[in-house]
Amino acid sequence: MHVPQHRIREAEVASELSRLENAISKARTDLEADRDRVAEKLGPEPAKIFEFHLGLLHDSSLLDPIQERVSTERVTASYAVSEAFRGMADQFRAMGSEVFRLKASDVLDLDRRLLAQLSGQSRDRLARVTEPVILIAHELTPTEAASLDVTKVIGFATDAGGRTGHTSIVAAALGIPVIVGSKTITLHVDDGDRVIIDGNTGTIIVDPDDETIAQYELDIERLKGFRAGLRELASLESETSDGTHIHLLGNIEFESEIPALLEKGGEGVGLFRTEFLYLTSLSDPTEDELYESYKIALEMLNGAPMTLRTLDLGADKHTQQQAEEPERNPFLGLRSIRYCLQNLPIFRTQLRAILRASAHGTMKVMFPLISTAMELRQAKMIFTDVMEECEDENIEFDHNIEIGMMIEVPSAALLASTFAQEVSFFSIGTNDLIQYTLAVDRGNERVASLYCPANPAVIMLIKNVIRVGKRFKIQTSLCGEIAGETLYTMLLIGLGLRTLSLVPAKIPEVKRVIRSVDIATCKRLARKVGSFDSERQVLNCLRDELRKALPDADVGWSGG
């Protein structure tokens, strides 16, 4: 919104300042209410997204100059607000990284809130909506997404945004169909249009004909039936038709996901991504905050195991400080364990929190992105040192805590037998393993077609890790996205995996495949796949076999 520059009279300054004060105070109250509602609905972690906004509304270095301009230059409060917030957004944008672009849109979100207060408009047109709608917007900030009332907004689509942005993370937690980054949807839809958004395929249909609507209504009914069937699966054993148990664990980002994970039949947490506490606030979390978060997670799990991954910052997940010093090749740069080893205070703080929490449940720890034996040894040495420190301070912790590593770099997969002698377990992270083996940026849509888990080179590396794990008698699991792709379930079992960690929502579907197959068939499939030299052959074979085992299975492939 462009705010024209109007002058006010000397006599109006006092009332303009009081209008400004009221607008800020009302915006704070609204944000606090949104934060509390989100905390109640989604848990404390997503609610932290609001802290950045609230922080700005208490930041005198931002607010004082606004008041100053109203007093001395006699501009309107709206103009002064708009100038200050836009200036700040421009600064964030100029920093060039995705994280700061997100911050810029947060700042503009706040700008809109304040301007709406100042002009006396209710920002929330949705408050007047009486029947369910689909929201079409150029952009939705995480706070806007988080405060949506899902009884009114049954789905949304935006021009801007990416799959890994906070808005998408929040939307996923809301459980409504969402399409972000459609580029031009706002140009094609007008208020009141009938729209279908299909979150599964990423399709938006504007003004559908009766036949299409009937088809989608049928699909919705079928989906409901399918989901009801999947719900029943939660309480059934995750075992193959010939009685081999396959452990299904969950990948989570927030502890608030644990109840849903258990409800879906997950046996514990196989990957707790711990970065988000560092991304949602302006300063790094304290040892006590981390400890509380891990302890709550373990208590929610009530004895079920949890594998916590130490900080995997960098590449596409920056702290403020990292974003100030952009790297030319961030995915090949100072990310993950490398970052921790160069920033020991941050790493040690996390390790202390982990150890303290370990007294409250069954916890394992693993290090991400290990690429050399030296790195692993350094990480372990620091962990041992922190353990000794805790012992000296009489802190209670699990002295036998298992230490493992992620295998997500080809060097680690190839040297698995060296690593196997130094850790208790492996967890194969195919998301990164694929990108580093095939030299394809996993987040770049221009090379997305090259990012394929079915590439024989990737399968060969996975196979090697499993073989080594067996030889050295250490547990090997897999926690990349393919663990939740039913197309790969038979292959992964056939290659010898007995533990998979996946997005909680996918557990029932994967369990359904597991219960329909036997080990001999899966092994045969893995042998056959091993003889192919193209991903096309592999994919065709996986589709055929899955169809044979489960004739109504969805054999589409939705990315790596």
Ligand code: PEP
């Ligand atoms: C992986 O790389 O496969 C993985 C599970 O880690 P992330 O997706 O968090 O990089």
Ligand code: MG
């Ligand atoms: Mg990874």
